[in-house]
Amino acid sequence: xIRIANGQGFWGDWLxxxxxxxxxxxxxxxxLDYLAEITMSIxxxxxxxxxxxxxxxxxxPLIARIQRRxxxxxVKVIANAGGVxxxxxxxxxxxxxPSLKVAVVLGDDVFGRLDEFLAAGHPMKNMDTGEPLSAIRxxxxxxxxxxxAFPLAEALAAGADVVIAGRCTDTxxxxxxxxxxxxxxxxxxxxxxxxxIAGHIVECGAQCxxxxxxxxxxxxxxxxxxxxxxxxADHDGRFxxxxxxxxxxxxxxxxxxxQLLYELGDPKNYITPDCVADFTSIQLKDAGPDRxxxxxxxxxxxxxxxxxxxxxxxxxxxxGTLVYSAPQALEKARAADRIVRERLHQLGLKFEEIYTExxxxxxxxxxxxxxxxxxxxxxxxxxxxxxxxxxVDRFTRELIPLVLSGPPTGTGFGDGRPPxxxxxxxxxxxxxxxxxxxxxxxxx
Amino acid sequence: xxxxxxxIAHARSGDKGDTSNIGIIAxxxxxxxxxxREVTAERVKHFFDGMVKGSVERYELPNLGALNxxxxxxxxxxxxxxxxxxxxxxxxxxxxxxxxxxxxxxEVLGRSLHAV
Numbered sequence: 295x296i297r298i299a300n301g302q303g304f305w306g307d308w309l310x311x312x313x314x315x316x317x318x319x320x321x322x323x324x325x326l327d328y329l330a331e332i333t334m335s336i337x338x339x340x341x342x343x344x345x346x347x348x349x350x351x352x353x354x355p356l357i358a359r360i361q362r363r364x365x366x367x368x369v370k371v372i373a374n375a376g377g378v379x380x381x382x383x384x385x386x387x388x389x390x391x392p393s394l395k396v397a398v399v400l401g402d403d404v405f406g407r408l409d410e411f412l413a414a415g416h417p418m419k420n421m422d423t424g425e426p427l428s429a430i431r432x433x434x435x436x437x438x439x440x441x442x443a444f445p446l447a448e449a450l451a452a453g454a455d456v457v458i459a460g461r462c463t464d465t466x467x468x469x470x471x472x473x474x475x476x477x478x479x480x481x482x483x484x485x486x487x488x489x490x491i492a493g494h495i496v497e498c499g500a501q502c503x504x505x506x507x508x509x510x511x512x513x514x515x516x517x518x519x520x521x522x523x524x525x526x527a528d529h530d531g532r533f534x535x536x537x538x539x540x541x542x543x544x545x546x547x548x549x550x551x552x553q554l555l556y557e558l559g560d561p562k563n564y565i566t567p568d569c570v571a572d573f574t575s576i577q578l579k580d581a582g583p584d585r586x587x588x589x590x591x592x593x594x595x596x597x598x599x600x601x602x603x604x605x606x607x608x609x610x611x612x613x614g615t616l617v618y619s620a621p622q623a624l625e626k627a628r629a630a631d632r633i634v635r636e637r638l639h640q641l642g643l644k645f646e647e648i649y650t651e652x653x654x655x656x657x658x659x660x661x662x663x664x665x666x667x668x669x670x671x672x673x674x675x676x677x678x679x680x681x682x683x684x685x686v687d688r689f690t691r692e693l694i695p696l697v698l699s700g701p702p703t704g705t706g707f708g709d710g711r712p713p714x715x716x717x718x719x720x721x722x723x724x725x726x727x728x729x730x731x732x733x734x735x736x737x738x
Numbered sequence: 739x740x741x742x743x744x745x746i747a748h749a750r751s752g753d754k755g756d757t758s759n760i761g762i763i764a765x766x767x768x769x770x771x772x773x774x775r776e777v778t779a780e781r782v783k784h785f786f787d788g789m790v791k792g793s794v795e796r797y798e799l800p801n802l803g804a805l806n807x808x809x810x811x812x813x814x815x816x817x818x819x820x821x822x823x824x825x826x827x828x829x830x831x832x833x834x835x836x837x838x839x840x841x842x843x844x845e846v847l848g849r850s851l852h853a854v
Contacts, residue, residue, distance in 0.1 A: 331817065332817065332818055422755060422756075506750070506828075508748045508749060508750070508831070508832065508835075509748050509765075548748065548763070548765070551761075551763045551802050551803075551804060552748065552749075552750040552761065552763065553750070554761075554802060554804075555750055555759070555761025555763065555799075555802075555804055555806055556750050556752050556759075556761065557752040557753065557754060557759055558759055558761065558806050559754065559759070559806075559808065560797055561797050561799050561806055562797075573799060573802075574798075574799050574800070574801055575801065576801055576802065577801060578802070590801075608818075608819065611819075611821065613821060647814075647815075647821060649814060649821035649822065651822065651823055653823065657822075657823045657824070658823065658824045658829040658833070659829060659830075659832075659833040660788065660789045661787070661788040661789055662785060662786060662789065662833050662836065663833075664836070675823065677821030677822075678821070679815075679819065679821055717818050717819055718818055719817070719818060719819060720755065720817055720818070722755070
């Protein structure tokens with residue numbers, strides 16, 4: 295049996311979580327997930343400004359902080375912190391933690407290969423809209439293939455203490471140690487599917503140990519000290535989900551069910567580079583306090599195509615807010631919204647969308663919100679999006695004047711006018727897997 | 739009689755681009771057939787009328803006593819394009835639990851009747 299913990303559900307997750315995982319009990323592997331779909335484009339921009347950047351900058355200081363524990367307890371780390379510059383990330387880790395052996399997995403970054411792919415007749419159509427990539431070719435900011443767990447397992451086999459990948463699947467981070475330690479083969483679909491589903495359960499950190507859980511949420515113990523998840527994996531594909539003793543949170547069948555359904559598509563076809571997992575085969579059992587046993591998982595053959603994550607520059611947006619108090623808070627906010635829209639119209643400004651929410655009334659649940667006709671206060675929240683940056687910039691100057699020139703009791707403008715932000719959009723596409731060759735490099 | 743879905747089920751929701759996914763899970767596996775009967779794709783689409791522009795797909799997971807819904811064009815463009823506060827649809831599961839379902843007298847018993 296091996297213990298694989300997840301200490302980071304996204305870049306920006308709780309900084310103490312991975313530290314506590316290595317300090318508060320036994321684990322063999324620490325998986326850390328840093329990348330969201332859009333993160334790569336931000337990192338690409340950072341790399342263009344400074345060739346030493348382009349990776350998750352929280353990661354090297356974390357390794358520096360826990361390095362002694364990693365060595366004492368023989369814990370290996372697997373992270374997709376490399377972003378678009380895994381080698382620079384590895385060098386920084388080596389600088390801060392010179393006694394650790396660090397390996398990088400390369401080959402996912404295809405930013406420089408897109409024209410080669412297009413020329414070879416791969417249209418890389420948008421999986422949602424069917425448009426060919428050529429429509430946005432000149433606006434592309436980053437392009438990465440999702441790679442699976444086998445290259446990461448190869449890095450573990452090379453003796454790495456820390457494995458740094460770029461755009462691998464989130465589930466690969468947890469599956470890789472199972473492949474490495476149990477010697478699973480690339481066609482053992484049921485086992486690979488089991489490891490993939492284990493990875494899916496823990497990839498959002500504490501969301502499978504009582505965080506964001508709707509079942510009796512008030513009764514979930516000590517969320518301030520919530521324990522992050524640990525997979526206890528067996529060689530035959532069975533596993534349990536648990537957390538360190540004495541930590542907060544809860545692991546139960548109800549909690550695990552919620553996380554299994556999180557960001558799920560077709561449950562019979564959960565596609566990864568390693569296999570296709572069938573979520574309708576999963577059997578769950580409460581197996582003691584804060585422990586759920588998972589078994590019965592079936593899987594199918596891996597796909598012939600890999601998914602590409604391409605980010606491109608789309609346009610601009612800005613979102614501004616003002617607050618109105620009772621009496622007639624909602625009525626005032628609605629009047630202010632009408633005035634802003636009329637002024638934008640008079641200026642002749644064109645936007646792709648102008649969107650208004652009344653925070654405290656309908657922002658989250660829209661037309662199906664619980665009616666709240668006379669709230670004590672309302673935040674007016676107006677957003678615009680478009681291709682014309684000056685128009686979006688002008689919009690940001692149209693809210694604060696209403697404090698003096700609109701309905702009474704307008705406030706909440708202390709932060710000044712809202713920033714104009716670039717919209718980086720995401721373009722999902724497919725590419726034949728034989729075009730993506732990965733390699734493992736030990737960084738000295 | 740009519741009860742809100744929250745009396746027999748819990749939920750979690752998230753996003754994939756402009757598609758929101760909502761998992762609806764029976765507290766008591768014995769009530770899964772009620773979910774299958776009452777919480778149809780059509781009713782979910784109707785419930786979110788004005789909020790979900792595209793189609794609604796439903797998938798069944800009898801092993802978990804759960805249904806998975808995909809709500810297309812539901813997040814104002816999704817991801818970074820969306821101008822909504824809840825661009826990831828994190829709160830849509832909780833919204834759907836307010837939907838009323840029809841049950842027969844005595845059909846729902848035991849621990850399943852959660853206080854709303």
